[in-house]
Amino acid sequence: MTDSQDRPDEPEESGLPPELEQVLKGLTGGQELDPQMVEMLRGMGLDKVDPQMLQMVAGQVQSMFAGADESGAVDASVATDIARKTVAAEGDPTVSTSVDAQARQAVDVANLWLDAVTDLDHSGLTGRAWSRAEWVEATMPVWRELVDPIAVGVSDAMGAALTKQLGDLGEGGLPEGLVPPGTNPAAVMGQMGPMLRRMQGSMFSVQLGQAVGTLAGEILTGGEVSLPLVPAPDVVLMPEAITAFAKGLEIDEPQARLLLAVRESARTRLFHAVPWLAPQLLGAVRDYARDTTIDTDAIEEGLRSIDPTDAEAMQQALAGRLFAPQQSQTQKAALTRLETLLALVEGWVDVVTAAAVTPQLPQAEALGEAIRRRRASGGPAEKTFAALVGLDLRPRRLRDAANLFAALEASGGADARDAAWAHPDVAPSASDLDDPLGYVERQNAVASGSDTFDAELDALLRDDTSGESADGSARP
Template sequence: MTDSHDRPDDSEEPGLPPELEQVLRGLTGGAELDPQMVEMMRTMGLDDVDPQMLQMVAGQVQAMFAGADESGSVDVTVATDIARKTIAAEGDPSVTATVTSEAREAVDVANLWLDAVTDLDHSGLLGRAWSRAEWVEATMPVWRDLVDPIAVGVGDAMGAAMTKQLGELGEGGLPEGLVPPGTNPAAMMGQMAPMLRRMQGSMFSVQLGQAVGALAGEVLTGSEVSLPLVPAPDVVLMPQAISAFAAGLEIDEPQARLHLAVRESARTRLFHSVPWLAPQVLGAVRDYARDTTIDTDAIEEGLRSIDPTDVEAMQQALAGRLFAPQQSASQKAALSRLETLLALIEGWVDVVAAAAVAPHLPQAEALGEAIRRRRASGGPAEKTFAALVGLELRPRRLRDAANLFAALEASGGAEARDAAWAHPDVAPDAADLDDPLGYVERQRSAATGDDLDAELSALLGGDTGEGRPDGSSPDSPTAS
């Protein structure tokens, strides 16, 4: 007769409870368990765990690792679930039909006001009011795409550091009973590498979910962080956050809603009408993430004080910047591009929105200044995200960019201001933010030169056949 764990008879090698074997095989892709791993688990006493408790733990572990792959990539399902739980803890009321109608009307009015100050296309844009959960669901795939290279890099670095450290310690340097006698700890870690990568990927997914969930509680509009998280035609307002924002400033909520609708509509127009902008912004983030070099020395140092079997301690180490990336030369270049683009986006939005709302909103100036201070300081969620991926999503040079676009407008009107987005080669760069008046002068000279070329071409007939009475161009052969 077998005991409660269905242990095989004494003539066979002792195994693990079926529940535990099922979990471990699920994490290793269904492969047979290595005998050394089985013996290690038994040495740790896991074969004596109560079966009912083990089933409960197995279910939790399987749910956590479901969908995770051996590369350590972010699991969107896990991250989204954690984000939704994070926002649910703070309260996330459903959006009513009345609130939806208010958002749609605010965006319609915003577009009318913007039409008076910019010619960038807004056809088809539609106002939306989203709950925090809706924002999480819509934007999580973009977040996953942006941070996945870091998740994989952290997982690989962590596994390499653990293997190296266990190899240096050897069997005698580990707590008694942690591994079976005669087992090579480093070799055992190599066998467990797929499971560890899954574990690390899930841990990073949890951290990403917490960061995005916290950010969902702070954003006022869909793409407030200046990333194209919500594509046109949706112009998204976050009503719960807007109400709290207006109350904190002691400003009329409808005015705050209209002001934010103008800003978000302007931002959406910009991404919608300038086809190269969104790919360049997202590309800069991806380039930064792709070239991340993990601080393996910090990982190795941190692991000296962490029990490798304590998942919670490892997760806390991740959250505490143990894995702070080191910036390479290419990362610094990507970060410079990103910071410049973010500043240009928000600087343009500042100038255009200010012109659009000035004739209509009595508290427009106070709202504009409050938003600039908000972006300059960054909220707790942005700091959490920065700690996770080593990247701050703040336009540090917002005022410089706003001054540049204001100078363009003063020099050549709204047309000159918006012409800066015509092509990435003519868009301002970081050096132009240092010398906005120089950039304005160069653009004015270029425009003047183009005008002169056009007039000369018209005078000479160009390619239109107007240069000679017979309709031939000056370069065409004469009749014999």
């Protein structure tokens, strides 16, 4: 009896090096390799690769794809590792105790100044000085949640485009020996689908890591991108970036630190005291991302002239081609909500910060102008999101929002300005930014009507407790 008859359930040897088999099985969830895929890989000459070199490559590939799943979703561990390496390459010193103490003191002072101009709650908020790596670790879960819908969509579209491309070419259109005779290349692609989705998800994870790592080197405070990336109670300052910012402006660093502490404290107060705001902001980004249409025609065009086994060439060919040029109606609605909320957040922060720092900082005006120029030139968040999800995060209507909050304050004081955050139904809409004075008039009318109602109710209750009727006579 032969060995194969003694062990009928044992799979036949593929003829590929064991190291390559191990990697491929890891990418396909441990399943046995499809014979057609094996023949294709042997036709590419991978069965003749030097085993020592293959073992080294195998280790790198396994490390890269270890946490990737077959949906093509972002692998947070890969993205975080890439981001940390990106910031380390640029230099990322550990925050000393004295630098952290400076941040705490600056935020304490900022909150004292803000207490004089707003009643929004800041209970428990604490100043922190973070390294870039600390910011990466803390914010990556939010980044992953925001970009996951795009990563999965790109992965699905890539697989479909490659399958269609190979199917259109047919066996005769491929290099000789790449697939076994009589094999449908599209069918082989179907067998390789899970592996390709893992590869695409890992590629997207690398892109996310590079983007967040770059962003970590540019931001001045934890929430400068206007999204609730760092939850309360942390009010985060980035000391290395603040030092470079002040030096570039030739402005006193302690004053720059104080102004940025006021801005970040105001922003953190807002997210802390207005519970509906953060979910609506993140929800708008997710709604936009979830309905993103991947431009499969552009992907197919990009893939037509490259080797589908060359991951770097694939990334270069697809640069700038992923997203359909036309936004869906859902995306347009989400973008309007997002732009409005971003403008309202930054407009309120501008107005409140100016009120808090103008009496306190001699260089407040110069610092404020520097912040406006930085924002107008396209901030770090804009670049990051434009690359990852095709979304521009610039608060385009910032000036309109600032005018609206300034008008509310001029009309009814700080209480009227901050009352706009009381409930999402009373918060200014995109149309209100078109007509700030009209919004102020409507809010004043509502407040006036409420005051009249409250006065009449108080009078009624007083009459009820005194035992007299409204005209002063005793009740029968």
